[in-house]
Amino acid sequence: MKKLVLLRHIFGLLVLFGACNNPHPKENQTIVGGKLQVLVDETLLPVMEEQVAVFEHLYKQADVALSAAQENQIVTKLVNNEVAVVVLTRQLNSEEMTFFEARQFQPRVYQFAQDALALVINKNSADSAVTVDDIIRxxxxxxxxGHVSRLVFDNPNSSTVRYLKELAGVDSLPTEGVYALKSNSEVLKYVYETPKTIGVLGLSWVVRLDSTLQQYADGIKVIGVRNQVGKPGSDGFYKPSQSNLAEGIYPLSRSVYIINAEPRKGLGMGFAAFLTGLSGQRIILKSGLMPDSLPPRELIIRK
Structure with a gap:
């Protein structure tokens, strides 16, 4: 926590002393200027596109090339030193960290949001809830x-698949009842066209949809989930709202991290500070995800 606070202070001081009007061209890497490639988990793409747009608007010398990929592809590129900054819904495991330990380097990891797996069904379906035990079965x-007969994911290597495989304690997907497509938009379309199917999506694909997918969004609904007995959220069926994420009662929640493996302080550090700072946290709040730290609200009281 102290490191995160220090990072924010450093970022603020650099901006205060004129970093926003950095005279250096984008090719010269600074904390708020230069070129940066960021790979993001595709389930988080909608909200991260908004973050990059605002960051580049505020810091004219910053050029962030954002692209989405499957979780395992992102981690492979990170440990192979093909990309230095990534956004994931998990931290690196001990095996992955050995690649950095061999280089005597420790990536900087910052949590900046709380995401969730949203379960969606056809709007005309009579079902409106499911249990974690049903999903595990x-x-x-x-x-x-229960009501679960078919689960549909965006792709077999998605972070959503990995999350539910870990939850169920399995190493591979079953041959029946679980299907993987090619993208989040295909999941929306499939659920829209196929009743009695539950689609598994990252929350931002439900609350921050592209206008081209609005037709499918209008034909689906998010269902509530009840947790296993003895765990938070086992007393009812909860949807992935910000309040339920804040209270820790939505069963399928997950943290979001930016991992910065740049060898020296550069634009990756500035972008991480932006995400964890006031502006980035406000974007998270407006996106429907839960920010890591709630932005303060100022009330003006007039006599």
């Missing part, structure tokens, strides 16, 4: 006892 290839 389907992921384990067992006959479901």
């Amino acid at each position: 389907v992921m384990q290839g067992k006959e479901p006892v």
Whole structure:
């Protein structure tokens, strides 16, 4: 926490002393200027596109090339030193960290949001809720006892697949009952056209949809989830709202991290400070995800 506060202070001081009007061209890497490639988990793409747009608007010398990829592809590129800054819904594991330890280098990791897996069904479906136990049974290839008959993911290497595989304690997807497509937009379309199917999406794909997908969004609905007995959220069915994420009662929540493996202080550090700072946290709040730190609200009281 002290490191994060220090990072924000450094970023603020640099901006105060004229970093916003940096006379150097974009090719010269600074904390608020230069070129930066960022790979983001594709389930987080909508909200990260907004973050980059605002960051580049505020800091004219910054040029952030944002692209989305599957989680395992992102990690592979990171440990192979093909990209230095990534946004993931998990931290690096001990095996992945050995690649950096061999280079005697420690990536800087900052949590900046709380995301969730949103479960969506056809709007005309009578079902409106599901239990975590039902989801686990389907992921384990067992006959479901509840309303879950088919789960649809964006792709087999998605972070959403990895999340539910870990939840269910399985290493691979079953041959029946679970299907993987090619993108989040395909999941929306499939659920829109196929009743009795539950689509699994990152929350930002539900609350920050592109206008071209609005037709499908109008034909689906988000369902509530009840947790396993003895765990938070086991007393009812909860949807992935900001209040439920803040209270820790939505069962399928996950943290969002920016991992900066730049060898020296540069634009990656500035972008990380922006995401964890006031402006970036306000964007998270407006996006429907839960910010890591709630931005303060100032009230003007007039006599």
